[in-house]
Structures are given as structure tokens and as C-alpha cells.
Amino acid sequence: MLTLPPGPRSQLWSLIGYLRDPIGCMVPLARKYGDPFSFPGKPPMVCTGDPAGIKAIYTAETDSFAPLSKDMAVFLGRTSLLLIDGAEHRRLRKLMMPPFHGARMRAYGEAICHLAERHTAGWKPDQQVMAYEVAQQISLDVILQAVFGVSEPARKAALAGLLLELINGFSPLLVLLPSLRRELGGVGPFAAFLRRQRLLHEQLRTLIAAARAAGPREDILSLLVEARDEEGQPMTDEEVMDQLILLVIAGHETTAISIAWALYALHRPENAAALERLRAELWALGPDPEAEKLDKQPYLEAVCHETLRRFPLAPAPSPRRLLRPLELMGYTLPAGVGVSVAIGVAHFREDLYPEPLRFRPERFLERKFTPFEFMPFGGGARRCLGAALAGYEMRLVLGTVLRRFRLRLASLRPDTGKVRAANVGPAHGVRMIVEERLA
Numbered sequence: 009m010l011t012l013p014p015g016p017r018s019q020l021w022s023l024i025g026y027l028r029d030p031i032g033c034m035v036p037l038a039r040k041y042g043d044p045f046s047f048p049g050k051p052p053m054v055c056t057g058d059p060a061g062i063k064a065i066y067t068a069e070t071d072s073f074a075p076l077s078k079d080m081a082v083f084l085g086r087t088s089l090l091l092i093d094g095a096e097h098r099r100l101r102k103l104m105m106p107p108f109h110g111a112r113m114r115a116y117g118e119a120i121c122h123l124a125e126r127h128t129a130g131w132k133p134d135q136q137v138m139a140y141e142v143a144q145q146i147s148l149d150v151i152l153q154a155v156f157g158v159s160e161p162a163r164k165a166a167l168a169g170l171l172l173e174l175i176n177g178f179s180p181l182l183v184l185l186p187s188l189r190r191e192l193g194g195v196g197p198f199a200a201f202l203r204r205q206r207l208l209h210e211q212l213r214t215l216i217a218a219a220r221a222a223g224p225r226e227d228i229l230s231l232l233v234e235a236r237d238e239e240g241q242p243m244t245d246e247e248v249m250d251q252l253i254l255l256v257i258a259g260h261e262t263t264a265i266s267i268a269w270a271l272y273a274l275h276r277p278e279n280a281a282a283l284e285r286l287r288a289e290l291w292a293l294g295p296d297p298e299a300e301k302l303d304k305q306p307y308l309e310a311v312c313h314e315t316l317r318r319f320p321l322a323p324a325p326s327p328r329r330l331l332r333p334l335e336l337m338g339y340t341l342p343a344g345v346g347v348s349v350a351i352g353v354a355h356f357r358e359d360l361y362p363e364p365l366r367f368r369p370e371r372f373l374e375r376k377f378t379p380f381e382f383m384p385f386g387g388g389a390r391r392c393l394g395a396a397l398a399g400y401e402m403r404l405v406l407g408t409v410l411r412r413f414r415l416r417l418a419s420l421r422p423d424t425g426k427v428r429a430a431n432v433g434p435a436h437g438v439r440m441i442v443e444e445r446l447a
């Protein structure tokens with residue numbers, strides 16, 4: 009008989025718990041059942057937020073895991089990086105990585121600051137702004153430029169419109185409950201989603217054909233169409249399209265949510281000292297600092313880390329299915345079982361983060377955390393491909409906005425988050441009032 013760690017018995021209750029309190033739902037489970045703990049299901053899933061268990065998962069041999077389910081193929085495409093494994097996964101990652109690192113990534117620095125300025129240029133005192141929406145526009149522009157090499161405004165706007173329509177059609181219920189995915193003679197949310205998907209695919213096919221005809225450029229679309237396998241074969245249109253969609257989905261809502269959470273946390277009255285300390289650091293830079301200088305500010309970096317700790321994008325992202333047995337904290341988990349790192353437990357451990365619910369950026373100045381204690385971008389062979397770009401973009405956008413405006417929250421009601429498609433974000437988008445435009 010299979011012996012898995014204890015855990016809740018009802019899948020439905022676990023789902024309700026997640027929808028009710030998506031950030032905090034895992035902590036009481038770890039307290040009640042111990043760590044690791046299991047969720048029922050086909051297959052069952054074992055979660056851990058203990059650094060020893062997390063280390064066992066992230067340092068296991070790379071071919072120990074496959075994605076837990078191919079269920080998301082209908083949204084992401086069959087050949088999406090997120091859903092493939094083994095050698096094919098490694099090959100694609102290697103190909104897609106360079107633009108998100110080092111000098112290639114830093115080349116976007118001035119553009120990111122410029123976009124943050126442009127999208128906030130019209131803000132006036134007493135105006136209400138939705139922090140999440142503005143951050144989403146900025147991060148979508150950044151990712152479109154990196155992925156498609158498109159900076160021409162009209163083309164960018166047309167593409168952005170189609171992509172946003174598709175992403176906004178990802179209702180969390182459609183994602184969580186496959187039984188709701190029915191076309192119903194062309195009516196209902198799933199049919200609408202498929203219509204938008206077809207339109208987007210048509211546009212992307214045109215862009216891919218143009219990139220194949222144009223020859224090598226710097227953007228990811230060009231890298232993907234130029235790539236050849238060992239037999240000299242290029243990727244198919246479907247393969248290229250699936251990676252483009254994944255990068256846009258994974259690369260913009262995530263960063264926008266984290267920027268919005270940072271603004272939310274900094275403007276809570278109990279965190280006024282953190283906001284003032286950050287302002288002082290940013291103001292000491294003098295007028296018009298370069299992106300590189302803005303990026304090097306230690307308190308700004310600590311604020312971003314603390315935001316990613318306190319507001320993880322998912323309590324247990326990206327589960328994996330074991331392809332071979334794994335030793336996990338005294339259990340021998342058999343092949344076939346799902347495993348997941350419970351970021352929503354690890355980031356709230358009292359022993360690592362005293363008073364874990366408090367937003368206290370100083371903890372990241374006082375000590376260093378290992379990749380098994382702090383993992384907002386996951387870890388191992390599937391660590392977030394865009395981690396460096398996401399952190400860079402967060403620092404530059406926050407630095408630029410906070411140097412230019414004094415803001416306050418429109419409502420002081422605490423926000424415990426809500427499930428938006430695949431990620432957990434602020435429930436009301438963080439409504440803010442512009443108090444003052446700073447000279």
C-alpha cells in the first residue's frame with residue numbers, strides 16, 4: 009500500500025480554501041498535518057515548505073520529473089515549454105534564456121524607465137489610478153519588445169489587444185475545473201476563449217512567416233525561427249507560437265502583480281517607515297539617475313524581495329510528477345506521485361521570517377536566505393526563465409514611479425488576494441490616489 013504523508017481528505021474543501029485565502033491557505037495545513045503533507049487526487053500531490061524537503065526536490069536529478077498534468081495544453085498549447093520535459097525542455101530553455109540575462113536584458117533598462125514615465129505621465133493630483141492596470145500595461149510593453157522586437161506603437165497595440173483578450177478569457181474556474189470546458193454550440197466562456205485563441209493564432213502565424221522571411225534579428229521570435237535541431241530541422245509554427253504565448257503570459261501578469269503588491273504594501277499605514285526609508289534612498293540619487301544606478305539601490309532591492317516573499321504568486325506553483333522514486337524527509341515517494349514546493353509555507357516560517365505576516369524589507373538586509381528558504385521564482389531545472397528580468401523591471405518601475413509621485417491607497421481595507429487565472433494577485437487591483445507630483 010502507498011504510504012504518503014497525512015493531509016486533507018477532501019479535494020473540494022482544499023479548492024474552497026484556496027479560493028478563499030489563496031496566499032495563506034497552506035500554512036494551517038502544514039500546522040495541522042505536519043510538513044510534508046499530501047493532497048488527494050489523481051495522482052495525489054505531496055507538498056513541502058521545509059528547506060530540507062525543498063532541497064531534495066530542487067537538487068534531484070533533472071530527469072526525475074515531468075509536468076504534473078498536460079491539462080493546461082488547451083490554454084498554453086501542446087508544445088509549451090511549461091508542459092514538455094527531458095532533453096526537449098533543456099534545449100528550448102537554453103535557446104530562450106539569453107535575452108533575459110546579462111547585457112541583452114540590461115539593454116531594456118532605459119526603455120523600462122521610459123515606459124514607466126510614459127504610462128504615468130498623465131497622472132494628476134487627486135486622480136484615482138489602478139496600480140495593477142498601469143503595471144500591466146508597462147510589463148506587457150516590455151515583454152512585447154523583448155519577445156517580438158515590436159516597438160512600433162500601432163503594431164504593438166494591436167498585438168497587445170489580442171493577447172490581453174486571450175489572457176483575460178482564462179477564467180480561474182475554467183483553469184481549475186476541466187469539466188466546464190465545453191463549447192456549448194458557440195456560447196459561454198470556453199467557446200469565447202477558443203474564438204479569441206483562433207484569432208490570435210492567425211496573427212501570430214503572420215508574424216512568424218514574416219520573421220522567417222526577414223532573417224536573423226535580436227528578439228526571441230527571431231531566435232526561435234532560426235533554431236535548428238540535430239537534423240537541421242526548424243521548429244514548427246505551432247512550437248514557435250506556443251513559446252511566444254507562454255512568454256507573454258508568464259512574463260507580464262506576474263511582474264505586474266508583484267509591482268502592484270509592492271505599492272500596496274508600501275502605502276499601508278503600518279509600513280510608513282519602510283516607504284520613507286525607500287524615498288530617502290531614491291531621492292539621494294539626485295535628478296534623472298540612470299537605470300543602472302537606480303537598479304543598484306539596496307533598500308529598493310530589499311523591498312522587492314520582501315514583496316515577493318510576503319505575496320507569492322501561487323502557494324504551490326508548478327507541481328511536478330515523479331518519474332522515479334524520491335526520498336523526501338523520511339518518505340520514499342513512488343514514481344507517479346506529484347510533488348510541489350509550498351512557497352506559501354516556506355515564506356511564512358516563523359524560524360526564518362519572524363512575524364512572517366509583517367512587511368519588513370530589513371530582513372533581507374540583515375541576513376541572506378538560501379534558494380531553499382526563499383524561492384519566489386521556484387528552483388531547479390524549471391526555475392523561472394524570466395527571474396532576472398522580473399526583478400530588474402520591478403526595481404526600475406517602482407523606483408521611477410516613487411521618485412515622481414506621492415500616492416496613497418484609496419481604501420485601507422486589507423487585501424488578502426484573489427486567484428486571477430493562474431496567479432494570485434490583489435483582489436481589487438490596488439486603487440490609489442495621486443497626492444502630489446514631485447519635482
Ligand code: HEM
Nearest residue numbers: 090258259262263266325326385386387390392393394398
Ligand atoms: C515577479 C515576476 C515573476 C514571478 C514571481 C515568477 C515566478 C515563476 C515561478 C514560481 C515559476 C515556476 C518555477 C518552478 O517550477 O520551480 C516560473 C516559471 C516560469 N516563468 Fe516566471 N515569474 C515571474 C516573471 C516572469 C517573466 C518576466 C518571464 C518571462 C520572461 C517568466 C517566464 C517564465 C517561464 C517561461 C517559466 C517556465 C520555466 C520552465 O518550465 O522551464 N516569468 N515563474
